[in-house]
């Protein structure tokens with residue numbers, strides 16, 4: 001794409017505006033959306049984890065509180081979400097997609113392709129402050145266990161008081177765990193586990209097939225990341241509204 005350069009000047013030339021050939025949307029829109037959505041979600045998560053002692057309503061259990069660890073210290077019940085919240089938090093914060101989103105949106109490093117950023121030092125990658133990004137593959141192992149527990153919760157929600165039950169909460173929990181699975185099993189670290197370090201795919205058919213399956217999810221990893229974040233948010237909000245009796249209890253829920 002042609003960019004007009006100013007004639008030579010002793011003054012540092014201003015960066016010319018370059019249009020993104022893949023989108024007609026303004027380049028501030030995506031970073032703004034990321035900052036607003038992630039910040040609101042973080043505030044909501046802090047409210048839920050700190051101020052609700054559990055996340056259960058009938059057969060429904062919030063993903064913020066699963067698995068349930070009930071611990072009381074000196075008679076004070078510790079909110080069950082305290083033991084859980086850090087696992088998905090570290091997993092998402094170190095996710096390859098969220099790193100890009102955070103760098104672009106919160107740090108403007110850079111804000112978008114072909115947009116000049118404020119002058120900074122050399123990019124340090126996964127060193128110094130960002131060495132904790134290397135935790136990602138380890139949190140993946142823990143999150144896999146957590147997703148297995150959430151599948152159990154979603155299936156268990158079909159039983160209420162010993163009888164079959166299907167309500168809006170059951171459907172939301174099911175959709176949520178499907179989306180979380182799509183996000184988790186499309187992880188770049190998992191893709192590397194499946195197919196990395198191989199010189200000969202045909203010698204390892206099982207790993208090659210697994211790698212192809214992970215790749216299908218991985219191609220849309222950013223979409224899975226957002227959708228699963230909103231489904232976690234949605235299912236939890238639904239349970240909180242029931243707990244707080246904002247939503248009336250009925251056969252449908």
Ligand code: FES
Pocket residue numbers: 091094095096097098136183184186187188189190221
């Ligand atoms: Fe996003 Fe692993 S890279 S979850």
